[in-house]
Amino acid sequence: MKRTLLALGACALVACWNGAQAQDWPARQIRLIVPTGPGAATDVMARVMANEVSKVIGATVYVENLPGASGLPAHQAAARAAPDGYTFLFTNTSGMALNPVAFKQLPYNPAVDFAAVAMVADLGPQMVSVHKDVPVKTLPELIAYEKANSGKIDYAVDITAGAPAILARLLAKRTQTNMAEVPYKSAAQMIQDVVAGRIPVLVSSIAVVRSFVDSGEIRPIAIFSGRRFPTLPDVPPVADTLPGTVMDGFFAVVAPARTPPEIIAKFNRAVDDFLKTPEAPARLAAIGLGTSGAGTPETTARYIADEQQRWRELAIELKIEPQ
Numbered sequence: 001m002k003r004t005l006l007a008l009g010a011c012a013l014v015a016c017w018n019g020a021q022a023q024d025w026p027a028r029q030i031r032l033i034v035p036t037g038p039g040a041a042t043d044v045m046a047r048v049m050a051n052e053v054s055k056v057i058g059a060t061v062y063v064e065n066l067p068g069a070s071g072l073p074a075h076q077a078a079a080r081a082a083p084d085g086y087t088f089l090f091t092n093t094s095g096m097a098l099n100p101v102a103f104k105q106l107p108y109n110p111a112v113d114f115a116a117v118a119m120v121a122d123l124g125p126q127m128v129s130v131h132k133d134v135p136v137k138t139l140p141e142l143i144a145y146e147k148a149n150s151g152k153i154d155y156a157v158d159i160t161a162g163a164p165a166i167l168a169r170l171l172a173k174r175t176q177t178n179m180a181e182v183p184y185k186s187a188a189q190m191i192q193d194v195v196a197g198r199i200p201v202l203v204s205s206i207a208v209v210r211s212f213v214d215s216g217e218i219r220p221i222a223i224f225s226g227r228r229f230p231t232l233p234d235v236p237p238v239a240d241t242l243p244g245t246v247m248d249g250f251f252a253v254v255a256p257a258r259t260p261p262e263i264i265a266k267f268n269r270a271v272d273d274f275l276k277t278p279e280a281p282a283r284l285a286a287i288g289l290g291t292s293g294a295g296t297p298e299t300t301a302r303y304i305a306d307e308q309q310r311w312r313e314l315a316i317e318l319k320i321e322p323q
Contacts, residue, residue: 022260025260025262025266026086030059030088033063033066034064034074034090035074035089035090038065041288042287045120045289048280048283052270056274061088070095071092071095072099072107075108078255079108079109079113082256083115083259083260085259085267088267090251091114091251092252098163098311102322103322103323104323111308113256115254115255115257115297116252116301119303120251120289121289122303123227126163126164126249127204128142128238129219130218130219131197132217134201139238139241142221153177154179154180155168155203157182157184157204158184158186158204161204164203167224171238171245174245179201187208191212195212206223206232207286207288207289221235222241223237224237224238225248229288230281246310247310252304253267255267264297265297272294275293276293
């Protein structure tokens with residue numbers, strides 16, 4: 001009986017402390033961890049969001065860049081941070097859904113170490129593109145072209161990005177084509193070779209190729225999404241040709257597990273306010289992302305869980321062996 005009363009008393013004290021903490025929040029600067037270096041598209045977006053959220057909540061949200069190693073250092077740091085509402089993580093498909101199937105061991109557990117806060121972009125698809133001189137304009141035409149030239153068509157991917165290489169393999173498997181992968185560790189070198197015509201096909205994010213699409217040097221064929229991208233309305237989803245082949249990608253804000261829900265709700269509303277500004281969709285589109293709004297912490301958690309399941313199923317289909 002005494003143990004029960006002590007336990008109930010301890011729970012009451014924790015609840016009171018969390019309530020007071022949430023009521024006083026924010027009382028100091030807030031750290032937003034970003035898993036890329038300064039100047040990268042993800043970092044730029046995070047900084048714009050942090051600046052606008054700061055105005056709403058009345059405290060500075062500053063970006064801390066922890067790049068490298070597929071986002072592992074950033075996610076580990078966030079997972080180990082105190083759940084006091086002063087650390088948040090700007091995460092993405094790679095950190096929350098791809099890494100769990102790519103690595104045997106992670107220094108964090110996406111399923112238990114984080115509390116979902118807000119969706120930032122629920123549309124960040126990879127795109128299939130070709131050099132301007134490749135005589136195809138649609139995915140069915142590309143499939144037919146490859147089969148007519150079996151063993152002669154290469155495709156380029158930036159293997160440091162993770163998702164493009166896996167989705168290119170998925171495309172080859174589901175179309176029963178025999179394109180050979182040419183891996184790059186630099187997006188700049190990859191684009192240079194494609195623009196020069198040395199590699200005819202590539203799979204990449206929209207942001208990587210957008211300026212070359214606009215200049216006409218690279219032709220977009222299809223995107224791995226369930227819907228068309230707002231600023232590329234003429235580019236159809238891969239799923240139009242291969243039903244069910246959908247990987248939208250996402251960027252979201254999460255917090256260390258056990259962060260008070262009242263604080264999470266306040267941060268969620270601030271992100272939602274930012275995403276409803278006219279500036280936000282335009283800035284997102286410029287780096288190949290689209291948004292349906294922040295949603296709620298609950299809808300964000302469900303979205304991330306669904307993406308994790310998609311990647312688990314994809315890993316099984318492609319027989320991906322964690323490294």
